[in-house]
Amino acid sequence: MTHSMYDFSRCKLCATNGASRTYKLAKTTVYACSACGFHFIDHLDSLPAESLDNFTQALDQKAWDYIEGRLPGNGKQLKGNLSLVKHHLSLSGAYCLDIGAGAGLFPHLLADAGAFVHGIEPQGIFREFAQSKFGIYLNRETIESRHWQLGFTDFFDVVTLWDVLEHVNFPSETLQNAYNVTKPGGWLFLDTPRRDAFYYRISEWAYRLSGGKSSLFLESLYSPLPFRHKQIFTLRQLVQLVKSIGYSVICLRNNVLQPQNKMVLVCRRP
Helix, strand or coil: CCHHHCCCCCCCCCCCCCEEEEEECCCCEEEEECCCCCEEECCCCCCCCCCHHHHCCCCCHHHHHHHHHHHHHHHHHHHHHHHHHHHHCCCCCCEEEEECCCCCHHHHHHHHCCCEEEEECCCHHHHHHHHHHHCCCCECCCCCCHHHHCCCCCCEEEEEEECCCCCCCCHHHHHHHHHHHEEEEEEEEEEEEECCCHHHHHHHHHHHHCCCCCCCCHHHHCCCCCCCCCEEECHHHHHHHHHHHCCEEEEEEECCCCCCCEEEEEEECC
């Protein structure tokens, strides 16, 4: 669905027509739903499309160095995520799908742990890097495609979405499609920014007190550029969503004062 086809007064979470323009930022507008309180911007990426890769540069030496330079920082977080997964199940022989695999580091870590790995990454520059750096093949087909929904129904032991749910057009549909490819008894692991974290709250206060002249961190939290943040959940909204789809929440980690304001959910399909 394109930007022009979607009525942004319709909430992307609860589907009521109660969303209205709340925060006017420099490059986008944040809508808030009066029914459920969900926050999202007035932008959708054109997915899927053959022209997606045109949004990204070629994997030249400069791009390679940039991506490789970010691996150590990303690796620290992803190694922690791997430990979390391994705490709940053995990865030896497990079939795993990493949605939004980026440069392929987490699929690489999964493979090293003995898993059979599939990954999804719509941006060609990252798929090329993953293939060259790690020998990891990543699919460009997004999770709602027939490739996954018909070919891998009830298939995966583990599905992961690290820093993904805030980027997709319709998070409810993304999680439903993830559920469809998770086998009964299989696991879902995800993390995403938390909107009821302290620095989001003070950004809202700054916006209101300044009459919209100061939005502090809101400008950096949302962007209409391709693959950037389109929505941010509260903890309650996220937990309610995964439960409504059918997952059981096994455990969660969150800290409203954490600088990265991440919340991490471990879920299981009955």
